[in-house]
Amino acid sequence: MTETIETLTSTSSESAGVPMRDGVVLAATVYRRSSGEPRPVLLVRTPYNEQMSRTLPVAPALEAGFAVVVQNCRGTARSEGELWAFENETQDGLDTIEWLLGQPWSNGQVCMFGPSYLGMSQLAVSGHRPKGLAAIVPIVATHHYRDGLVFNQGALQLGQALGWHTLKTAQTLGERATRGEDVGSQLGAFFAMTRDMESSYRTLPLTALSAISDVLPSWTKWLEQETEPDYWKRISYADRRTRTEVPALHVGGWFDLFLRGTLDNFTTISQGAESAEARANQHLIIGPWTHADYTGAAGELFFGAGSALAVRLEEQQLRFLRESVDGTPTTLPTVQIFVMGANVWRVENEWPLARTDWQKWYLQPGGGLSPQEPAPGADDDDRWLGFTHDPHHPVPTVGGGTLIQGGPDGGAGYMPGPRDQRGLDARTDILRFTGPVLEQDMEVTGPLRVTLHAATSARDTDFTAKLIDVWPDGRALGVADGIVRARYRHGMDEPAPVEPGQVYEYTIDLAATSQVFKKGHRLRVDIASSNFPCYDRNSGSGKPAGDVTAEDFTTAEQQIFCSAAHPSYIHLPVIPSKEK
Structure with a gap:
C-alpha cells in the first residue's frame, strides 16, 4: 500500500x-x-x-x-x-x-x-x-x-430460491413494521409457513406460496418467466461480461x-x-x-x-x-x-490447469467405474441399468452445493458440504457405480461433467449425478453434484421434448473440484432422478415448474446405458503426480 x-x-x-x-x-x-x-x-x-x-x-x-x-x-x-x-x-x-x-x-x-x-x-x-x-x-x-441463479440446467433451485425469498420476506416485513405499517396478518401467514418448511417445499403449485409472493412478487415472477428468455436477457449481465x-x-x-x-x-x-x-x-x-x-x-x-x-x-x-x-x-x-x-x-497460472490429463471413467453395466471403455457386442442394446423414479418420494438432498439450512427431523442433512451418503443406501432409485481401491493418491482438479445416455418412460424427467469419495471406513462423502432437466438438455433457450423410450445423450455439469482421492479410497458416481429440496420435483409432465400440481406426478422408468454404442461416463480432470 x-x-x-x-x-x-x-x-x-x-x-x-x-x-x-x-x-x-x-x-x-x-x-x-x-x-x-x-x-x-x-x-x-x-x-x-x-x-x-x-x-x-x-x-x-x-x-x-x-x-x-x-x-x-x-x-x-x-x-x-x-x-x-x-x-x-x-x-x-x-x-x-x-x-x-x-x-x-x-x-x-x-x-x-x-x-x-x-x-x-x-x-x-x-x-x-x-x-x-x-x-x-x-x-x-x-x-x-x-440458468445459474434460479435454475440449474433447467431444474428449479427450489431450496435456494425459497430460502432467499424467505430471508427477504422476513426483513421486508420487519422494515415495514418499523415504519408503522400493519403487517400482522402477513406475519401470521409467514410464521405459519416457516414453522413447517418441509411442507412448504412440497407445496404445489409453487405459486401458492402466498406468504412469500404477497410480500415479494419476484417469487411468482421467477416462476412465470421460466419459458420467457427475453425477460432474462433483459436483466442479465451474462452477454456483457x-x-x-x-x-x-x-x-x-x-x-x-x-x-x-x-x-x-x-x-x-x-x-x-x-x-x-x-x-x-x-x-x-x-x-x-x-x-x-x-x-x-x-x-x-x-x-x-x-x-x-x-x-x-x-x-x-x-x-x-x-x-x-x-x-x-x-x-x-x-x-x-x-x-x-x-x-x-x-498457486496456479490458469484455469483449467494446462497440465490436466483429461480422463473418461465409464459407468460399467455391473456397477463398476473405470477408465476401461465398454467393448462392443451383440448385446449392446441390453447393457443398461434401470430404476423407478417416483416424484412423490424423491431422493432427499444430502449436502452438496446448496443454500438450505437444516434438514429432515431437525437435522443438518440439507446443509452444504461433503456429507455421508450412506443414509441413502436403502433406496432403490439410485444407481451406484464404484471404482477400484486406489493404489496411489489421485488428484482431480478442474471442471467436472457426466455424459449420460439414458431413456425414460415419462414425457420429461431429471437426471442427477454425484461424484463421491468412498473412504476405507465406508464413509461416502459427496464431492460434487449436478442435475439436468431432460427437456432442457440443449439449454433453457432450446427446449426439446423427449420421446418416451428414446435414448438421448445428456450432459450433467457438476461444476468443478480440487480433490485428492487418497490411496485406499475409491471413486463413486451415483445416478438418480431427484435431489429434493435442493431442486424441485420433476413431475414427468413437461410443465413449467410453477404450474405443476400433485395430479401431474407420473412415475418414470429410467434406463441408464453402459454400452459401446451408448456409453455413459464421467470426465475427470486428473492432475499428474510430480513423482511421475
Missing part, C-alpha cells in the same frame, strides 16, 4: 440520499476520514439490512485509504422504491457511480465489493464500462440469473451453489474480454467453502488451513483493490485454489 495507515479516530459516518434517474432516492451510509481530502471510494450495494452489513470490512477499507459507501438497494431498508430482485441493479448501480464521482470526498475512482447479490450487482455494471470504475471483487456470484475493462478478483467455494458461475465469470472475462488489460487482470481464489461459511469447516470435514483467515483473504482483497486504484502491478497470483484431501493452498 502506498499511503501510511491512519487511525480510525478521525473517521466520520453520515447518511446520504442518492437520486436515481427515475426520481427514486436510495439510502446510503458514507464512512470517510474527517480530514476530507478526496479518496478512492469502495462501494457496496446490498439488499440486506444493517445487521447483515456489519461483517463488511468497513474499518479495514478505511485503513487502506478508501472512503466506504454502503448503499441499500431499491426497496430495501431505508431506500425508496420496490424491490424486484436484480431488475434495477444495472441502472441503479450506474447512477450511484455517477453520483459518487461528483462528491468532493471522491477522487474519481470507484471500486466495488461484496458477496452473492452484492457480487452480482458489480457484474451488472462492469460490462457497461462506467466512468470511474477501477476494480471489482465479486464473491460467490453467479454468471446468469436464469466481455466488455468489462477493469481488474477483478473472483472468489468462490468448492461447495458454493454458484461455483459454476464464479468459474464462468473468471474464464469468460480472462479469456474473452475485449480489453487486453482486463483479460490480464482477472484473478481467482477458490477455497473449501460454502456460500456463507469460509471457516474451513464444511459438511462433515474440517480442512485445516482452508479458512479465509488462513489464506488472509480480506487482506488480499484490499491489497488487490489498493493496487488497482494506485495503478501498480498486482502482487496477487492469477489463481489460488485449496486442494482438498491434500489440504493445501496452491
